[in-house]
Amino acid sequence: MFASHAQRKGVIRRNIDNYEKLSIYLSPNGEAVSQAVCLPEKIAAAYFSEALGFIEKLHPYRHQISESYEEFSTKYTKIIEEKRYSCARIRRKYALKGIKYELDSLGVSFDYRGAWLSKLRGACYIVIAAFTGCRDGEIKSFNIDSYKEKKYAGIKVSVLHGNHTKPNVGGVSRETSWVTIPSVKKAIELLWDAFRFAREGWRSQAADIEHFDERHKFLRDIDSLFVTLPYLTGYQPRAGKQSLAHSLRTFVRSVDYRATREDVNEFDLLNPTREGDLKVGEILEVHPHCFRRTFAVYLVRNKLASLLDIKYQFKHMNIAMTSWYASQANLASHFDMMIDSDLQDEIAGENKNYTADIFYYLYNDAETLAGPEGRRIKNLRAEGDFTVYLSKEEILKQVEEGRLSITEHPGGYCTNPNCDRICDMSVCQYKVVTLKKARSLIPTREKLMAKYNAMLASGIDMPNVISKIYFEIRSIEKVFSEHNIDFDIFNGQDFHI
Known part of the structure; x- marks a missing residue:
């Protein structure tokens, strides 16, 4: 695409039409790069709620889980060393004998390779990733001391401290923080304490490492939240990509949420480069980075945060990257509105009620009113015209029939049914200004006066602009008087009309 654009601008002479094939050819692995998957909301809700519930249930028993697994794995290892029972099922049966804690009711399952622990690790990873939007490397930098709580404006805010992996200065990652939710604390504690037996097993091996730097790195990896089982061959303490991928896959498959037609349509909408990848009835597999994009899209789609908010949370250098993550969010939000007729009806009803409330206030409650329409309403009141004193029900009926309409402006209201919101309110004949709106014009008038005086002082020869500012000030003063x-x-010094 860049090459084609460069050709059109005359930077290069040769035209390259099939830029997609070229990009694939030049890519390191010979594949096109697609944006990370954004999970459809119902699928995300199923995964997240299941993970949160899983953690809530097991968190109080995290120490018992570690002690029981330590006891089980020690017995199982001894059985292997003594070459007793060649069948894994029988080994497991004897290793479970005499386990101190009864955890079956919690759904805890014991196996030597740690499949159930992998599921636990997947649930905890999902909660941390889903409610921070952190990169995989940043999540792996967290430890038991990462979670803190701070008070801001009287509100307790959950914060995670870790290493920001991009951009590094001199190859060294920087410490930073992310806002999160209290449940992440439980996920971290569950991960840390349930795998305590594994950490102790790895720690006992550290003494055999002679090189100081290697031993230091080894011990640092042990303090990671995500560790492997020390008795399995070919592993390092810190869980790698394959281990975490297996954990996520294990947990998601245990949820067993099957995509519906609605989910597939939403998936295609949110992930246009992956259209057709998800089929009805399939389980949507997840990977670490999909939670980051889902986080951004969900917040933008549901108007819970701005791109600037997400830029700060994501530690992006520029907002363009944040926009890339949140792409398709606004389209999805519009799509939500289109398909939700009940929501549309509810919004329309609320708008009508809001309009009726404003008219009722103008006709019956407002002690003072300004503006041409405001003066007309006041005069009708003074003359005792009871047609003004309508009930809320009568006003609502006229609003629904289209006989009454109102548009809110920064400086007042316009009752013109055809108001286009760009009219000049200083001369609008349909203008109504309430006391609250009038008071909001005080700083506006001050800014206009400062602008007027500055333009005169600088000698700017723009009489039309200056006169417009002057009349706006006078219009506001008339509202103040009323x-x-x-x-x-x-006084409009040095200006002559």
Whole structure:
């Protein structure tokens, strides 16, 4: 694409039409690069709620899990060393004899290779990733001391401290923090304490490492949240990509959520480069980075955060990258509105009620009103015209029939049914200004006066602009007078109409 653009601009002469094939040819692994998957909301909700429930249930028993697994694995290892029972099922049976804690009711399963522990690790990873939006490397930098709580404006805020992996300075990652939820604390504690037996097993091996730097790295890896089982051959303390991928796959498959037609449609909408990858009835597999994009899309889609908020949380250098993560979110949000007719009806009903409330206030409750339409309403009141004193039900009926309409502006309301919101409110004949709106014009007037004086002082020859500012100030002062708001009259020094 870049090459084709460069050719059109005359930077290069040769035209390259099939840039997609070229990009695949030049890529390191010969594959096109697609954006990380964004999980459809129902699928994400199923995975996240299941993971949260799993953690809530097991968190109080995390120490018992570690002690029981230590006892089980020690017995199992001894059986292997003594070459007793060639059948894994029988080995497991004898290794489970005399286990101190009864954990079957919690769904805890014991096996020497740690399949159930892998599921636990997957659940904890999902909660941490889903509710921080962190990169995989940043999640792996967390440890038992990473979770903190701070008070901000009287509110307790959950924060995670870890290493920001991009951009590194001189190859060294920087420490930073991310906002999260309290449940992440339980996920971290469960991971740390349930795998305590594994850490102790690895720690006992550290003394055999002679080289100081290697031993230091080994011990640092042991303090990671994600560790492997020390008695399995070919493993290092810190769980690698394959181990975590297996953990995520194990947990997701245990949830057994099957994609519906609605999920597939949403998946294709959110992931246009992967359209067709998810089929009805399939389980959507996850990988570490998909939680990051799902986090961004969900917040933008549901108007829970701005791109600037997410930029800070994601530690992006520029907002363009944040926008890339949140792509398709606004389209999905619009799609949600289109398919949710009940929501549309509810919003329409609320808008009508809101309009009726404003008219009722203008007609019956407002002590002072300004603006041409405001003065008309006041005059009708003074003349005793009871057609003004409508009930809320009567007003709502007229709103629903289209006979009453109102548009809110920064400086007041416009009752013109055809208002396009760009009219000049200083001369609008349909304008109504309430006392609250009038008070909001005080700083506006001050800014206009400062602008007016600055333009005169600088000698700018723009009489049309200056006169417009002058009349806007005068219009606001007229509103102040009608609401009995004290002010010093702007004299418009050195300006002649």
